[in-house]
Amino acid sequence: MWLEAALVLVALVAALAARPWRMLANRKPLAHETQGAPSALWTPLLAALVFLPWLWALPTLHAMPLQLQWSGACLVVLMLGWPLAIPVLMGVGIVACLISPAMAWADALGATVWLGVVPATLGLGLGALLRRYTGTKPFVYVLGRAFLGTVVCVFVAGVLSQWSGHLLPGVGDELSLVARWLMAWGDGFVTGMLAAIFVAFKPEWLATWSDRLYLPRPD
Structure with missing residues (x-):
């Protein structure tokens, strides 16, 4: 638990040092918008705080032989950028603990990490x-x-979680790795699909995407 608390503290300090709240300030409006248009990142930020807590709390809200775990962290990073994603993910952990009576604060800390x-x-x-x-x-x-990168990152995080003592209930060590690998693919499919949709229709919801960089106009 102390290791997890230290990791959260270090990540939060590093994230806040980048002053991520500047990304939520009013941006320069487009031609058809009024002055003081709010940042488009407010939409994915609030969506993460509304939907992700239920997915993180899912293992404590139902009883199944295999407790499904969902991360969504890589998608949040793509949408908000790492400095802003870290405090948002910590908020997700707090909300998940509040909505699930069976989730202790230690469990919420582990989920956050x-x-x-x-x-x-x-x-x-x-x-x-x-x-x-x-x-x-x-x-x-x-x-x-968005797709394969999420699979790798979520699976590696799951392996590190298992090594730290967070085991999947009712599943052996070897089968736990297989289960984490399969669940990582689910995370990757959804993240890749949503990233492709946002690139095509809502690029302003992706702080890590830039038309100028990824779709340069030919000279």
């Missing part, structure tokens, strides 16, 4: 590596970072 902070940080690192070695290609962004 292994479903939120760790996969989000891994997603940040993987995204930086992909941009460093493959450049800004839309195909790589959607397939590499």
Whole structure:
């Protein structure tokens, strides 16, 4: 528990040092908008705070042989950027604990670390590596970072969670790894699908996407 608390504290300090609240300030309006148009990132931020707590609390809200776990952290990073995603994911953990009577604060802390902070940080690192070695290609962004990258990050976070003592109830160690691998693919499919939809129809909901970088106009 002390390790998890330290990880949360370090991540929060690093995130707040980047002053992520600036991304939520009023942006320059488009031609058809009025002055003082709010940042488009408010929509994905509020959506994460509304929907993700229920998904994180799902294992404590129902009884099944395999307790399904959902992260969503990589999608939140794509939408909000890592500095803003970290405090939002911590808020998700708090709300999840409040809506589930069976979730203790220690469980919420563990969920915040292994479903939120760790996969989000891994997603940040993987995204930086992909941009460093493959450049800004839309195909790589959607397939590499949003889809396959999410699978890898969520699975690695699940393995680290298991090594730290967070086991899936009613499942052996070997089968737990298989279950985490399969659940990571579910996370990846949804993240990749939503990222592709947002790139096409709502690019302003993706803080990590830029038409200028990924879709440059030919000279």
